Structure formats: C-alpha cells, structure tokens
Amino acid sequence: MTKTRRPTRIQARNRAAILDAALEVFSAHGFRGATVDQIAAAAGLSKPNLLYYYPSKEAIHEALLSRLLDTWLDPLRAMDPAGEPLEEILAYVRRKLEMSRDYPRESRLFANEIVQGAPRILGFLTSDLKALVDEKAALLESWMDEGRIARVHPYHLIFSIWSLTQHYADFDVQVRAILDGDDPFETAPAFLDNLYRRLLTSA
Amino acid sequence: MTKTRRPTRIQARNRAAILDAALEVFSAHGFRGATVDQIAAAAGLSKPNLLYYYPSKEAIHEALLSRLLDTWLDPLRAMDPAGEPLEEILAYVRRKLEMSRDYPRESRLFANEIVQGAPRILGFLTSDLKALVDEKAALLESWMDEGRIARVHPYHLIFSIWSLTQHYADFDVQVRAILDGDDPFETAPAFLDNLYRRLLTSA
C-alpha cells in the first residue's frame, strides 16, 4: 500500500515547467544531445532540484513521451464512421496540419524518436498505434467498398497524411529556407485539401 | 604551396570504411548521440587511428554531409524541361522513392540534421537547394501555364514529393510496425504514381 500524496502547488508548477523545458530541449537536440543541465536551466531550476522531481533524464523523457503519445492519436480517433467520408478525411488532414503548426516541438520529439529507430516507443507503435490504424484502415476500406471515395491503398493513404502534414513541423527549417519569408501554413491547407479531393474523388 | 600527395591504397580503404561506419552511426544516433569510439569500432579501427584520418568527429560529419549533399539533388536536377511534364514528375517521384529504399541511412542522416534545426547545413539550404528548387518551381509553373499539368502550388508540390518519399526511409520503423511484415516498397510506388496522376491530370 503506497500512500499517494496529493501534489503540492510547487510540485505541480515545477513538474510542468520541467516537462515544458524538456520538450524544448529534447525536441531540438534529441535524447542524447540534450543535457540535464540544459533542461534544468530552461526550467529555471538547479540540476539537483530538477532531479528531485524526476529521478533521471530517462524518466523525464519517458514522462514527456507518454504524455505526448496519449494525445497524439486523438485526431485520427476523431475520424467518424458516421460522417461524410471525404469530409472526415479532409478534416483529419486539416487538424493534423494545425497540430504541426501549433505543436511543432511535439512533432519533432516524435520524429527524433522514430528516425533513430524508436528504441523507447516500439511497443506503442506495434500495439496502440497499429490497432488504431488497422481500425481506421478498415473504415476507409469500407467507404471505398461503398464507392464513397476512390479506391487507394488505405495504409499508404494514412501514411501520406502523416508525412505531408508532419513535414511542415519536422522539416520546418528547410521549408522556410526555400519559401524565404512566405508562411507555409498560409498556403499548405489549400494545397492539401485540393490534393486529397483529387485523390479521393472518382473521376 | 601545399604539396597535395596522392592518397595511398590504405588511405583510400580506411577513409571509405570510416565514412561508411560514420554514416551508419550518425544516421542512427544523430551527431551528438554518436561517439567516436562507436564509429571507430564500426570501421574496424582504433580511435586514435581514426583520428589520424579525420582530425575530429566534426570533420567526419562534415565530409559525410558534403558527400551526401552533392548527390542528394541529382534526381531533382534530372527533371527535364524538354520532357513530357507528367512523366518527368512521376519519374522524379519514382527515383526519389528508390533512393529511400536503397539509401535509407543517407535519408536519415539528412533528416536528423534538419529536424534539429539544420545547424550545419543551413547555408546549403538557402543557397544551392533554394536555387535549384526555385528553378524547378519555375519550370513546373511554366508547364501549368501551358496547361500541360493541373495548377497547384509548385513549391508545395515539391515539398510533397520529398515528404511522401523520404517518409518511407525516415519513418521506416513506424511504417513497418504498422504494415507488419508487408514490404512498403512493394505497394508505395503504385500509390504515389496514382496520387500524382490524379493530382496533376486535369479533370
């Protein structure tokens, strides 16, 4: 029987500050590239103080990832079997693009993890993520069977949405280097909307 | 006047082994996540011996990147103004996807760099890369003006090709976790071919 104490105000504030600082640092430098000192400084705490709240660098990273993964799938979950197929898909694309715009650090944290072989979240990928994708792929396929959207490979369709939308967060520097001042998020929504309309509307 | 000696056979062999080992290690762990010892071990050399060939970890990384960047743009360069527009674009997509399949480490090396803010290749992005993309975007636009392909945002079109193709290298773990045994490179070409045909062919 472990006694679970209610967190104090200070605990709540500091834990939040730490996670935010860690998100900043981990997403910009990767797990190994980030240092505990950096995170502590960004959170406005001394290193030992930070380690009073999380027992190790690893623990911070874990907390961050599990918080992220929990909400990462929400937009896909929201794809509604009862809705109008094309509109559901376009809404998903729009939402995902907004996440790239509003939460680029989260996207990059995830990208860092996957690019380097997903050492810490492989379990999540093959369980929760796969299950959800399987479910939604089946839904897409049923819509195709009913002739409500064009027939394409449902898994690649989902991959394409992830890739096209996350690109604007993960490769932000490159995109902006090339657009040279223009805000990608002004023009991307229309481009993607058009792309998926053309792809999924029968000729 | 520095005397430039012709590299010996041993030099050629070892430099090549080092670059290959470094590609393996850097692409899997990022710059800071990689250690010189790891690279030396992977190249079958002792650490001091490795540092005899490249003066620092930084130097190895630089050599690797400059070798990569040199060839990275070739497929885009090959898009021929004299060719049939849709075929040229589809050929570019196909070539880029083959690169993801055949050179995933190079793609991930690049991805690591960009995701973390491109600290070492920002110059390349804003000069060489931007120049080439500007040129090809203009070409795409002229094809649109002539009504030979549908009108879409040319820069986003190029971004979409990068994102969709590199996704299969950079997010390989995730893709395979979800496809569960199926080889993505069997089915992706047809999906992408279809996608760009539908996007770029006027209704």
Added chain:
DNA sequence: GTCTGATTTGACCATCTGGTCAAAGCTACG
C-alpha cells in the same frame, strides 16, 4: 510562532567522451 515535511542547493563523484602524443610497427622504393 513552531514544528514537520517539502524544497533547494553547493560540493562532490564516477564515468564517458573527444582528442593528444610519443613510440612502435609497417610498406615500398631504391
């Protein structure tokens, strides 16, 4: 106000890591 437990910190440690160096071993050419 006082006391208890929560919070904070300076000093410290072991390990890792990039890099150096002098000496030893090797290769190839005359």
Added chain:
DNA sequence: CGTAGCTTTGACCAGATGGTCAAATCAGAC
C-alpha cells in the same frame, strides 16, 4: 637490405555529463 615516411597503438588528459548527498532553507498546518 635499409631507410624514409606512412600507419597504428597504448597511455593519457581535460572537460562534460548524469547523478548523489548532507545540509540549509522554506511553506504551511496547528
């Protein structure tokens, strides 16, 4: 062979880094 220069290595160093700890400080319940 012999030797000049290329290659390899064990030993070593300084700084960075993750983490510990005992002591000091602080917040809030009574």
